Structure formats: structure tokens, C-alpha cells
Amino acid sequence: MTPVTSGNRRTRRQLTTQVKTSLRDLRNQLSMLNRQVGNRLDLKEVDLDCLDLISRQGPLSPSVLSRRAGLHPATMTGILDRLERAGWIVRERDPADRRAVTVRVLPDRGREVFQLYSGANSAMDEICAEYDEQQLELLVGFLQKATEAGLSATTDLASG
Numbered sequence: 343m344t345p346v347t348s349g350n351r352r353t354r355r356q357l358t359t360q361v362k363t364s365l366r367d368l369r370n371q372l373s374m375l376n377r378q379v380g381n382r383l384d385l386k387e388v389d390l391d392c393l394d395l396i397s398r399q400g401p402l403s404p405s406v407l408s409r410r411a412g413l414h415p416a417t418m419t420g421i422l423d424r425l426e427r428a429g430w431i432v433r434e435r436d437p438a439d440r441r442a443v444t445v446r447v448l449p450d451r452g453r454e455v456f457q458l459y460s461g462a463n464s465a466m467d468e469i470c471a472e473y474d475e476q477q478l479e480l481l482v483g484f485l486q487k488a489t490e491a492g493l494s495a496t497t498d499l500a501s502g
Contacts, residue, residue, distance in 0.1 A: 365488065379458045384428070388413070392421050393430055393447065393455070401434070401446035412496060 373387075380390045392411055396402055399410065408418040422445060425431045430451050436442035456463075470478060 375459075375462060379455065382458055383454060385430075386421075386424070389421050389424055389430075392418070393425060396431060396445055397447045397452060397455075401444040403436075403442060403444055404433075407445060412500060 376387055376390055379385075380387050383390070385393070388411075392407060392413075395407060395410055400407075402410070404418055404422060405415060407422075408415045411418065413421070422431065422433065426433060429448060431445050431447055433443050433445055436444050473481065
């Protein structure tokens with residue numbers, strides 16, 4: 343084990359700051375990409391976010407989607423109305439409970455979204471090709487923990 347020195351602490355602090363700065367830069371860049379995709383599809387950013395949640399985690403009930411998106415149920419109703427009118431999603435009765443509704447993405451429209459993100463996806467494939475499996479596992483673990491930290495911070499802000 344390497345002894346901790348003031349130089350090591352300083353280097354570690356600098357690297358940690360660089361990681362945080364890089365994550366903020368990434369968040370900003372992804373936000374700009376999502377804005378461009380949303381503009382091309384005539385979707386608000388929040389609509390695109392909800393569409394992504396439904397696509398990756400759906401079908402979902404509107405109340406579950408509202409919680410996962412951190413949005414008020416009335417706001418979610420407006421978003422779902424817009425997405426449904428534009429032909430992105432469909433609301434269906436839950437066969438197990440006819441009173442319940444689930445929301446799912448219409449698969450044909452997903453190709454439009456995929457095409458707009460294809461440049462970023464290809465670039466990410468090329469970047470990932472530069473890393474071995476162990477390094478990729480480390481990156482996945484870090485990103486999952488960073489996502490959990492963001493979720494925890496969001497939950498704390500929402501409840502307090």
C-alpha cells in the first residue's frame with residue numbers, strides 16, 4: 343500500500359475534481375445533444391426524457407413513470423397526452439386490472455430516435471473498443487455509483 347503524503351492527497355484531490363468536472367461537461371454535452379434530438383423530433387426535453395424512461399423500463403403505469411421522472415402526476419398527464427397525440431406512445435388497459443393503465447412506446451417511432459443518436463452511439467462504441475473488459479467493468483461500476491449518488495441527491499432535494 344502506498345503511504346499517504348500531502349503530494350498524494352493533492353494529486354487525488356485534483357483528479358477527483360477532474361472527474362467531477364468531466365461529468366458536468368458530459369452532462370452538458372448530452373443535454374445539448376438531447377435538445378437537438380428533441381428539436382428534430384418536435385419533442386420537449388422532458389418529453390424526450392419520459393419517452394426514454396418508457397422505452398427502457400416500460401410498459402409503466404403513469405404513476406410509476408411520474409415517480410421515476412420526479413414529476414408531478416398532473417405534469418405527467420400533459421406529457422403523456424403530447425406523446426400520445428404525436429404517435430410516440432399508447433396507453434393501454436392492464437389486462438390484470440382493467441382499471442389500471444400502462445404506457446408503452448410504439449416501436450416504429452423508436453427507429454427515428456435511434457437514427458438521431460446513431461452518431462453518438464457509434465462514437466461510444468469506438469471509445470469502448472479502446473478498453474479491455476476489466477476496464478469497462480470498472481467504468482460501468484463507477485457510472486452506476488455516480489448515477490446512484492445523483493438519485494440520492496435528487497431524492498433528498500425532492501423530500502426536503
